[in-house]
Amino acid sequence: MHTSLSALTTVVTVLAQHGPAEVVISGLTLDSRQAGPGTLFFALRGTATNGHQFIPKAVAQGVAAIVCEELPAELDPNTTYVQVPDSAEAMALMAAEFYGHPSRKLQLVGITGTNGKTTCATMLHKLFRELGYHCGLLSTVQNQIDEEVIPSTHTTPDAIRLNELLARMLKVGCTHVFMEVSSHSVVQHRVTGLHFAGGIFTNLTHDHLDYHGTFDNYLKAKKGFFDMLPKSAFALTNADDKRGAVMLQNVRGRRETYSLRGNGTFRGKLIENAVHGLHLEVDGREVQFRLIGVFNAYNLLAIYGAAVLLGEEPTEVLTVLSGLTSAPGRFEPIVSPKSRITGIVDYAHTPDALENVLQTIADIRQPSQQVITVVGCGGNRDGAKRPVMARLAAELSDRAVLTSDNPRFEDPNEILAQMQVGVPAEALGKVLTITDRREAIKTAVALAGPGDIVLVAGKGHETYQDVQGVKSDFDDKHVLATMFDLLGK
Ligand SMILES: CC(=O)N[C@H]1[C@@H](OP(=O)(O)OP(=O)(O)OC[C@H]2O[C@@H](n3ccc(=O)[nH]c3=O)[C@H](O)[C@@H]2O)O[C@H](CO)[C@@H](O)[C@@H]1O[C@H](C)C(=O)N[C@@H](C)C(=O)N[C@H](CCC(=O)O)C(=O)O
Ligand SMILES: Nc1ncnc2c1ncn2[C@@H]1O[C@H](COP(=O)(O)OP(=O)(O)OP(=O)(O)O)[C@@H](O)[C@H]1O
Ligand SMILES: N[C@H](CCC[C@H](N)C(=O)O)C(=O)O
Numbered sequence: 445m446h447t448s449l450s451a452l453t454t455v456v457t458v459l460a461q462h463g464p465a466e467v468v469i470s471g472l473t474l475d476s477r478q479a480g481p482g483t484l485f486f487a488l489r490g491t492a493t494n495g496h497q498f499i500p501k502a503v504a505q506g507v508a509a510i511v512c513e514e515l516p517a518e519l520d521p522n523t524t525y526v527q528v529p530d531s532a533e534a535m536a537l538m539a540a541e542f543y544g545h546p547s548r549k550l551q552l553v554g555i556t557g558t559n560g561k562t563t564c565a566t567m568l569h570k571l572f573r574e575l576g577y578h579c580g581l582l583s584t585v586q587n588q589i590d591e592e593v594i595p596s597t598h599t600t601p602d603a604i605r606l607n608e609l610l611a612r613m614l615k616v617g618c619t620h621v622f623m624e625v626s627s628h629s630v631v632q633h634r635v636t637g638l639h640f641a642g643g644i645f646t647n648l649t650h651d652h653l654d655y656h657g658t659f660d661n662y663l664k665a666k667k668g669f670f671d672m673l674p675k676s677a678f679a680l681t682n683a684d685d686k687r688g689a690v691m692l693q694n695v696r697g698r699r700e701t702y703s704l705r706g707n708g709t710f711r712g713k714l715i716e717n718a719v720h721g722l723h724l725e726v727d728g729r730e731v732q733f734r735l736i737g738v739f740n741a742y743n744l745l746a747i748y749g750a751a752v753l754l755g756e757e758p759t760e761v762l763t764v765l766s767g768l769t770s771a772p773g774r775f776e777p778i779v780s781p782k783s784r785i786t787g788i789v790d791y792a793h794t795p796d797a798l799e800n801v802l803q804t805i806a807d808i809r810q811p812s813q814q815v816i817t818v819v820g821c822g823g824n825r826d827g828a829k830r831p832v833m834a835r836l837a838a839e840l841s842d843r844a845v846l847t848s849d850n851p852r853f854e855d856p857n858e859i860l861a862q863m864q865v866g867v868p869a870e871a872l873g874k875v876l877t878i879t880d881r882r883e884a885i886k887t888a889v890a891l892a893g894p895g896d897i898v899l900v901a902g903k904g905h906e907t908y909q910d911v912q913g914v915k916s917d918f919d920d921k922h923v924l925a926t927m928f929d930l931l932g933k
């Protein structure tokens with residue numbers, strides 16, 4: 445792929461330009477370590493470091509051009525420098541142009557919200573595959589082109605990777621793409637310049653306050669996605685969420701809502717939430733689904749609403765949707781062979797998700813079943829979640845084992861100390877703290893009697909534990925199965 449630099453600079457505000465005017469660009473990068481001859485290097489102001497300091501390195505590696513906010517004191521005469529007001533924004537706009545605006549030729553649907561993005565995106569992808577379409581998926585668990593799996597490193601990729609993936613999807617004949625839009629991606633301009641056919645809002649609760657500073661900023665980031673939807677797009681929001689209505693304020697897209705309380709465009713009514721699945725009435729039709737939990741009733745309504753807004757036939761959508769399972773690591777059961785202990789692996793890593801999952805278990809359990817919860821909180825992430833999640837685990841379970849979940853560059857025992865602060869005095873007796881996650885799961889399984897429930901929360905589909913930047917193999921599902929076996933359960 446080749447484009448002239450001048451074709452790319454037409455889509456951004458250029459404050460100043462130095463060096464050769466006519467340059468051929470054969471690739472884009474935001475990382476000097478990937479920069480080489482023919483590439484256009486974007487110097488981004490990061491949170492850990494400043495990409496501008498790597499400009500000399502990129503020049504030494506022979507890049508064709510540089511986009512930056514500040515020009516270096518010394519300019520290399522053979523390199524073109526383009527000064528812009530915002531490198532991240534320019535990168536997104538230029539990446540969309542470089543890859544030929546694939547989003548304009550696809551039905552691109554973005555999903556934002558604190559919880560439920562992966563569930564909705566993955567199930568929409570499965571649904572549209574079953575309906576006979578070629579389609580793409582961009583999600584926390586993995587990216588997909590039809591059934592081809594492309595590993596993902598972020599919930600929402602950076603703007604270059606994003607446009608590159610969309611272009612690949614378009615090239616192989618995809619018509620629809622379902623993607624998660626994280627709050628980080630909105631603030632960092634990863635989705636700027638994309639053309640969406642629709643946006644979905646799931647809910648907004650506590651997460652990522654370390655990054656956004658305040659809840660209001662977090663809301664603004666999510667709202668920023670709805671604000672960029674074009675007039676032709678649908679803006680589908682959860683009418684039952686406190687922030688659902690805010691998301692629709694002043695949007696250009698068509699305003700649509702879903703609700704379990706009877707006041708949405710798409711209406712659901714909960715008939716039964718049982719261990720074998722949800723029984724719902726959706727727009728007057730009774731349907732049995734395989735997913736469990738009231739929170740999943742919301743996800744199912746959002747998926748159904750989006751599919752109908754994309755032009756699909758409601759009855760057909762419900763028929764297919766009723767047979768689908770959720771995304772990997774979302775309320776995934778694994779039953780021990782002898783003692784029939786139900787292990788549940790779930791990606792609940794926010795207070796709201798943990799509360800919902802524990803409430804769901806409370807709704808479907810038999811009185812004789814004890815609930816034992818294993819949970820930790822990630823390092824280098826929002827610290828304010830820690831005491832709240834420990835409190836919820838202690839209050840809503842019969843026993844809780846607090847443990848580690850990707851400590852990253854933090855001391856795991858310090859994270860655990862912050863969690864313990866949240867455990868109410870009267871619940872201290874039922875809470876254990878075991879730093880090693882494998883030992884914690886083993887202890888929970890050892891504590892479980894026949895028929896009991898062991899919830900292992902926080903990591904879901906993840907297959908690693910990140911300690912000091914080193915990711916070692918760790919899979920909650922696998923560890924649970926191993927412990928069932930080891931302990932003869
Ligand atoms: C906090 C955050 O979002 N950070 C993202 C951000 O990195 P950063 O701002 O820290 O970058 P930096 O390390 O300061 O570097 C600044 C610039 O210098 C460049 N650089 C750096 C070193 C070098 O030798 N040469 C060089 O050119 C870097 O490539 C970068 O362009 O930009 C990078 C490039 O796009 C991302 O990879 C990185 O994601 C980090 C790894 C991350 O963990 N992000 C998480 C928090 C995240 O984005 N999560 C969301 C939401 C999760 C969810 O709830 O689902 C997601 O969408 O995944
Ligand atoms: N609609 C919902 N409301 C509240 N909690 C939910 C909802 N859907 C899923 N959850 C809970 O949140 C967890 C994460 O769900 P999911 O992966 O779909 O969310 P996400 O928004 O993609 O998360 P992330 O921000 O990590 O990408 C699930 O394992 C479940 O515990
Ligand atoms: N997308 C979320 C995932 C958190 C998952 C949890 N296992 C952790 O590592 O904190 C984040 O990056 O904050």
Ligand SMILES: [Mg+2]
Binds near residue numbers: 562584624
């Ligand atoms: Mg996700």
